[in-house]
Amino acid sequence: MTFFKKPKKLKQIIASVQKEDKTETYNEVGESQIEQKQTIEDIVAQIKEPFASTEDLITQWIELPSDDSRVALLYIESIIDRKLIQDQILNPLFELSNEIGMDSLRKMGKLDLTKHTDMTMAQSLLLQSHTLVFTEDTACFYSVSTPVDTKRDITEPDNETILRGAHDGFIENLSINLALIRKRLKTPKLKVKYYRVGKETHTTIAVVYVDNIANPDYVNEVENRIKSIEADGIYAPGNLEESIEDRPFSFFPQMVSTERPDRVAANLMEGRIALVYDTSPTAHIMPVNFFTFYQSVDDYNNRWIIGSFFRLIRLFSFFIAIGLPAVYIATVSFHFEVIPFGLILLIKSSLEDIPYPPLFEAMLMELTIELIREASIRLPTRIGSTIAIVGGLVIGDAVVKAGLVSNLMIIIVAVTAIAAYIVPSNEMSAAVRILRFPFMIAAATMGFVGIVFGFMILLFHLCRLYTFGAPYFAPIAPLSLKDLKDSIIRAPFWVMNRRPQDLDAQKRSLDNQVRKWEKKS
Amino acid sequence: MKKVTYLLPILFLLTGCWDQTMLNQTKLITAGGFDYTKDDKVIGTAAVPQAVAVEAGQSKVADLIFSSTGFTARQTRLRLDRKVTERLEASKNQVVVFGEKAAKKDIYHLLDVFYRDPKSALNAKLAVSKGRAADVISTKFEETKTSTGVGEYLRDSIISAEESATVPKENIQTICPLMFDPGQDFALPYLEPMGDKIKTVKVGGVALFNGHKMVGTIKEPLSVVYTMMTGESSTVFMSTTKKISNKKNQNVLNYATIKVQKNKRHFSVKVSPTGEISAQIKLKTKVVVTEYPPDKLSSPTEIEKLEKALSKRLSKDAQEVINRLQKMNSDPYGVGRKMIAFHYPTWKKLDWAKEYPKTKFTASIDVNIVDSGIIE
Numbered sequence: 001m002t003f004f005k006k007p008k009k010l011k012q013i014i015a016s017v018q019k020e021d022k023t024e025t026y027n028e029v030g031e032s033q034i035e036q037k038q039t040i041e042d043i044v045a046q047i048k049e050p051f052a053s054t055e056d057l058i059t060q061w062i063e064l065p066s067d068d069s070r071v072a073l074l075y076i077e078s079i080i081d082r083k084l085i086q087d088q089i090l091n092p093l094f095e096l097s098n099e100i101g102m103d104s105l106r107k108m109g110k111l112d113l114t115k116h117t118d119m120t121m122a123q124s125l126l127l128q129s130h131t132l133v134f135t136e137d138t139a140c141f142y143s144v145s146t147p148v149d150t151k152r153d154i155t156e157p158d159n160e161t162i163l164r165g166a167h168d169g170f171i172e173n174l175s176i177n178l179a180l181i182r183k184r185l186k187t188p189k190l191k192v193k194y195y196r197v198g199k200e201t202h203t204t205i206a207v208v209y210v211d212n213i214a215n216p217d218y219v220n221e222v223e224n225r226i227k228s229i230e231a232d233g234i235y236a237p238g239n240l241e242e243s244i245e246d247r248p249f250s251f252f253p254q255m256v257s258t259e260r261p262d263r264v265a266a267n268l269m270e271g272r273i274a275l276v277y278d279t280s281p282t283a284h285i286m287p288v289n290f291f292t293f294y295q296s297v298d299d300y301n302n303r304w305i306i307g308s309f310f311r312l313i314r315l316f317s318f319f320i321a322i323g324l325p326a327v328y329i330a331t332v333s334f335h336f337e338v339i340p341f342g343l344i345l346l347i348k349s350s351l352e353d354i355p356y357p358p359l360f361e362a363m364l365m366e367l368t369i370e371l372i373r374e375a376s377i378r379l380p381t382r383i384g385s386t387i388a389i390v391g392g393l394v395i396g397d398a399v400v401k402a403g404l405v406s407n408l409m410i411i412i413v414a415v416t417a418i419a420a421y422i423v424p425s426n427e428m429s430a431a432v433r434i435l436r437f438p439f440m441i442a443a444a445t446m447g448f449v450g451i452v453f454g455f456m457i458l459l460f461h462l463c464r465l466y467t468f469g470a471p472y473f474a475p476i477a478p479l480s481l482k483d484l485k486d487s488i489i490r491a492p493f494w495v496m497n498r499r500p501q502d503l504d505a506q507k508r509s510l511d512n513q514v515r516k517w518e519k520k521s
Numbered sequence: 522m523k524k525v526t527y528l529l530p531i532l533f534l535l536t537g538c539w540d541q542t543m544l545n546q547t548k549l550i551t552a553g554g555f556d557y558t559k560d561d562k563v564i565g566t567a568a569v570p571q572a573v574a575v576e577a578g579q580s581k582v583a584d585l586i587f588s589s590t591g592f593t594a595r596q597t598r599l600r601l602d603r604k605v606t607e608r609l610e611a612s613k614n615q616v617v618v619f620g621e622k623a624a625k626k627d628i629y630h631l632l633d634v635f636y637r638d639p640k641s642a643l644n645a646k647l648a649v650s651k652g653r654a655a656d657v658i659s660t661k662f663e664e665t666k667t668s669t670g671v672g673e674y675l676r677d678s679i680i681s682a683e684e685s686a687t688v689p690k691e692n693i694q695t696i697c698p699l700m701f702d703p704g705q706d707f708a709l710p711y712l713e714p715m716g717d718k719i720k721t722v723k724v725g726g727v728a729l730f731n732g733h734k735m736v737g738t739i740k741e742p743l744s745v746v747y748t749m750m751t752g753e754s755s756t757v758f759m760s761t762t763k764k765i766s767n768k769k770n771q772n773v774l775n776y777a778t779i780k781v782q783k784n785k786r787h788f789s790v791k792v793s794p795t796g797e798i799s800a801q802i803k804l805k806t807k808v809v810v811t812e813y814p815p816d817k818l819s820s821p822t823e824i825e826k827l828e829k830a831l832s833k834r835l836s837k838d839a840q841e842v843i844n845r846l847q848k849m850n851s852d853p854y855g856v857g858r859k860m861i862a863f864h865y866p867t868w869k870k871l872d873w874a875k876e877y878p879k880t881k882f883t884a885s886i887d888v889n890i891v892d893s894g895i896i897e
Contacts, residue, residue, distance in 0.1 A: 337612035
């Protein structure tokens with residue numbers, strides 16, 4: 001399979017499927033030419049050989065009534081649509097082939113066939129739901145795309161629901177996914193480049209960006225990284241994410257994964273690059289910064305003051321989710337003099353009979369919450385509610401009554417859990433949930449000093465993190481005051497007239513000539 | 522990297538000290554009291570609330586009173602610690618009470634321990650009690666039966682007295698510089714336990730100090746005038762009732778109650794060329810009449826009359842306060858401080874402690890009624 005080592009040809013291959021004249025150019029590069037004087041049976045057998053014991057590879061022999069010549073149809077039954085074969089090949093063939101040859105039929109456009117002369121293509125075409133047509137003329141063969149329609153409906157992604165705005169989401173079909181993006185960005189500058197990765201899986205990935213906005217350096221970086229992948233299989237977007245992200249040991253996600261086309265479109269217009277996958281509804285957006293994960297489509301559909309308020313709440317929740325259990329542990333085991341007098345007896349009395357240190361108590365409850373969460377993801381909704389009752393009521397209440405965990409701890413853990421799920425991005429939420437454990441340990445060993453150390457290390461890490469060459473902690477470090485207007489808050493639309501600095505877009509200015517109308521007093 | 526992997530656990534495990542103090546393994550002191558025994562030993566009394574968890578979320582606080590004796594304040598504390606389980610912590614202390622006799626000896630000797638402990642509660646209120654401090658702290662006051670413990674009760678009583686300007690606002694931190702200032706003294710609330718059946722504590726006025734020693738008291742309501750003259754411009758309810766005439770046959774008609782809206786103090790200390798020292802406090806006070814049984818305050822003449830009567834009466838009280846302070850040789854307004862600041866050569870030659878009582882010190886209060894309540 002030579003073309004995997006020379007990925008540039010890939011584009012041509014894909015293009016050739018769509019545009020017929022390119023097939024000819026490819027022909028010159030192709031390595032194994034079909035030897036003359038082979039019979040049609042030889043060719044078919046040769047193609048079938050790698051698929052030896054696959055029973056869903058079907059060969060269909062057709063005798064043309066006109067000149068007694070034979071035509072062989074090859075397809076993989078499970079991934080083609082028989083109706084399409086009937087409509088696109090068999091019907092026109094029987095109607096017209098007694099008068100004129102296949103080639104002329106094709107040229108007349110009666111048959112939607114593509115002519116190939118390179119036999120090495122045959123295998124990959126078969127795997128891409130094409131039906132191959134072999135004729136007595138063994139120097140070439142024809143192909144037609146006959147994919148079976150297994151698309152599900154376009155629905156709103158469950159894990160990224162919003163209140164206002166578009167409710168469509170990506171599905172497991174690349175062309176539909178791209179269509180959803182193109183529908184939103186009707187510009188010729190929207191570029192799509194296909195890559196096929198995985199020696200065996202042949203997963204198709206589309207790199208999508210807006211040509212005159214996205215920085216070519218970042219585009220090249222993304223493309224180079226994808227090209228460099230040599231793996232047997234890329235099964236899930238997660239595989240690819242791990243193959244191309246900058247710091248695989250970091251807790252923080254380095255690309256936004258989303259199932260929302262509107263989110264992808266908005267980010268493309270900012271100058272980011274998106275990866276869209278076949279067979280997966282998840283798209284990845286890169287390069288991103290920390291605050292991208294805290295943006296939601298809802299922010300832009302709400303009035304800007306409200307949107308800003310929610311944005312601030314979310315950022316605040318980051319600190320709660322990471323720090324609250326740690327602060328609690330540090331306070332009750334090191335610095336309880338900071339607790340106001342009115343509260344201290346209350347806290348003390350709820351803690352008095354807890355038989356183990358606060359760290360253990362907090363770990364116990366945090367892990368319980370994670371258990372409940374993990375269990376409720378896997379279970380079907382009907383059993384899920386049972387888990388909610390068992391987890392929420394029984395554990396929450398009984399654990400306190402049994403004196404295993406203090407009342408206050410339950411409150412802390414509950415608030416923390418809610419705060420962690422406020423993040424619109426699932427990966428960031430997971431990162432935050434993991435991060436609180438080191439903070440809890442730091443707080444239990446050194447009190448507030450430990451928490452300060454923890455936040456310092458976190459800050460170092462965030463400042464040093466780069467994704468595809470763009471700074472991760474961007475509007476904060478390096479500081480760009482102007483960019484804070486769409487990261488900390490959500491400034492009104494008419495104020496946003498520059499793209500974020502960290503993305504180094506080719507076109508920095510945004511044409512936002514709105515609110516130019518005259519006000520009638 | 523390899524070094525770090527070795528160093529990190531060493532850093533955490535081999536450093537000897539760990540300053541963890543668990544909240545549920547300490548006993549909090551909420552009120553402390555100091556007295557002296559006849560043979561000059563210190564008696565320390567502490568109120569330690571025991572939180573009894575009755576049911577989840579509901580707890581009752583029961584105060585336990587411990588006391589012990591020792592040669593110093595710290596020793597009594599250490600001995601107290603031995604009487605209770607777990608560790609005693611004074612970081613949430615609310616109030617420190619001195620018995621009157623202990624206060625008259627020296628309070629710094631007892632307070633020293635608070636200034637040396639970085640965790641001690643410097644915002645704890647200080648008070649002097651009539652009789653023994655141990656008695657005040659160990660009394661089962663009526664209000665502590667239903668609400669929280671004795672520490673909070675005493676603190677709230679003092680705060681409420683501060684709000685009504687019966688006593689000036691002081692705590693452990695604020696009196697520290699004054700104790701060592703040769704030119705200024707301070708005053709603390711003076712607690713009087715009252716009642717036989719229903720036991721309460723009354724903040725009866727202020728206890729005046731000279732240096733580290735208590736030298737006397739000024740009782741309420743005169744203590745309000747004392748607080749007004751400290752320069753405190755207003756408190757939540759700086760209020761006083763004064764008798765302004767003797768003529769009315771019904772006694773209640775002889776009185777008026779005012780609430781101070783704003784005080785403006787003019788305080789000057791002058792040294793004449795002959796070396797005579799004179800100090801003067803002039804107070805301009807804007808007041809609201811909150812009670813005036815004879816009424817008819819709608820007429821300007823009546824208001825003017827009342828203003829004059831009040832000014833006269835308050836000035837008389839102010840002078841009375843000054844006279845008493847001079848008699849006690851307590852200088853809470855800081856005449857000496859002004860001397861040090863503006864007339865240092867003169868002050869240096871003087872024995873201030875002897876000179877102060879002889880100083881010509883006058884005070885006057887000028888009342889201006891700005892409001893007479895909601896009745897027109």
